[in-house]
Amino acid sequence: MPSITEDVSIGNLGSLQTLPDSFTWNFTAADSLLPPSSATVKESIPVINLSDPDVTTLLGNACKTWGAFQIANHGISQSLLDDVESLSKTFFDMPSERKLEAASSHKGVSGYGEPRISPFFEKKMWSEGLTIADGSYRNQFLTIWPRDYTKYCGIIEEYKGEMENLASRLLSCILGSLGVTVDDIEWAQKTEKSGSKMSRGVIRLNHYPVCPEPERAMGLAAHTDSCLLTILHQSNMGGLQVFKEESGWVTVEPIPGVLVVNIGDLFHILSNGKFPSVVHRARVNQTKSRISIAYLWGGPAGDVKISPISKIVGPVGPYLYRPVTWSEYLRIKFEVFDKALDAIRVVNPTN
Ligand SMILES: O=C(O)CCC(=O)C(=O)O
Numbered sequence: 438m439p440s441i442t443e444d445v446s447i448g449n450l451g452s453l454q455t456l457p458d459s460f461t462w463n464f465t466a467a468d469s470l471l472p473p474s475s476a477t478v479k480e481s482i483p484v485i486n487l488s489d490p491d492v493t494t495l496l497g498n499a500c501k502t503w504g505a506f507q508i509a510n511h512g513i514s515q516s517l518l519d520d521v522e523s524l525s526k527t528f529f530d531m532p533s534e535r536k537l538e539a540a541s542s543h544k545g546v547s548g549y550g551e552p553r554i555s556p557f558f559e560k561k562m563w564s565e566g567l568t569i570a571d572g573s574y575r576n577q578f579l580t581i582w583p584r585d586y587t588k589y590c591g592i593i594e595e596y597k598g599e600m601e602n603l604a605s606r607l608l609s610c611i612l613g614s615l616g617v618t619v620d621d622i623e624w625a626q627k628t629e630k631s632g633s634k635m636s637r638g639v640i641r642l643n644h645y646p647v648c649p650e651p652e653r654a655m656g657l658a659a660h661t662d663s664c665l666l667t668i669l670h671q672s673n674m675g676g677l678q679v680f681k682e683e684s685g686w687v688t689v690e691p692i693p694g695v696l697v698v699n700i701g702d703l704f705h706i707l708s709n710g711k712f713p714s715v716v717h718r719a720r721v722n723q724t725k726s727r728i729s730i731a732y733l734w735g736g737p738a739g740d741v742k743i744s745p746i747s748k749i750v751g752p753v754g755p756y757l758y759r760p761v762t763w764s765e766y767l768r769i770k771f772e773v774f775d776k777a778l779d780a781i782r783v784v785n786p787t788n
Pocket residue numbers: 641643657662669671676677717718719728729731
């Protein structure tokens with residue numbers, strides 16, 4: 438059989454019958470789907486009802502233990518989740534050439550393409566995505582959906598608005614578990630005064646097509662999200678896994694209507710290392726494709742410095758991370774990837 442060359446378009450992965458070399462990963466035992474045999478209990482991240490009277494404690498514990506949790510009773514309507522999922526399906530079902538009309542430009546974040554973390558890995562990932570970071574998506578929607586343009590833009594705007602509100606609500610609750618409020622974040626006050634938004638959200642639509650050899654492929658390789666927190670809706674198909682030191686890779690089974698929340702690097706910095714930013718990845722499947730919709734709630738614009746919240750660190754310190762602007766942190770992340778937090782860590786923290 439002729440070997441499939443490296444000239445594979447990510448827009449057509451679902452039609453391939455064989456796994457090309459460039460997409461074949463060499464997994465070690467520790468990378469495998471199953472947790473190490475020492476883990477006897479099948480555990481996963483907690484599901485937290487946001488109406489629970491103990492919600493602050495529950496969120497705080499989940500953030501400390503896992504850096505991730507699931508939320509029920511979050512107030513986002515099922516119909517909005519269904520709408521954004523079906524918009525994603527409609528997009529990814531289009532022929533590759535049409536999807537490429539929305540391709541991200543060389544420099545830009547917005548648009549269609551392979552995962553942004555791809556350059557850090559030798560092998561390619563079995564997924565494609567559409568990133569909606571700014572208003573430029575409207576022009577792309579107009580090109581690919583001239584008839585349904587208004588409807589689809591409306592869904593995205595509504596989703597962004599709802600996610601932003603939910604993210605701020607979660608931030609307040611989680612900070613409450615550390616005994617502080619949003620007003621204790623030095624840069625949040627500054628950005629409010631200067632009139633700009635505290636942080637900006639990016640929507641990433643991910644598609645993981647069916648895969649002929651899922652056990653040798655990777656949908657999205659292990660990473661932490663750079664942002665403050667991520668709210669993820671996954672379609673009714675498992676694939677997301679989070680890493681926990683004692684347990685290995687733990688699958689987060691989808692529960693209809695329940696959303697996943699990840700703590701990102703920025704929250705790890707704010708909490709002065711109290712909350713881990715969760716390492717996670719997505720595996721793929723042989724029979725069913727999978728969609729996930731990530732809302733990545735980012736950092737402050739401009740020259741605002743991010744550093745651990747002084748009230749959390751306390752008067753004697755030590756501060757574990759030096760101050761960085763959001764754009765500087767992103768630049769570091771896209772240079773050294775999983776070493777980015779180490780790169781801004783204070784070597785001999787005193788106070
Ligand atoms: O598809 C998933 O479950 C994970 C997506 C993700 O981690 C991301 O978009 O950053």
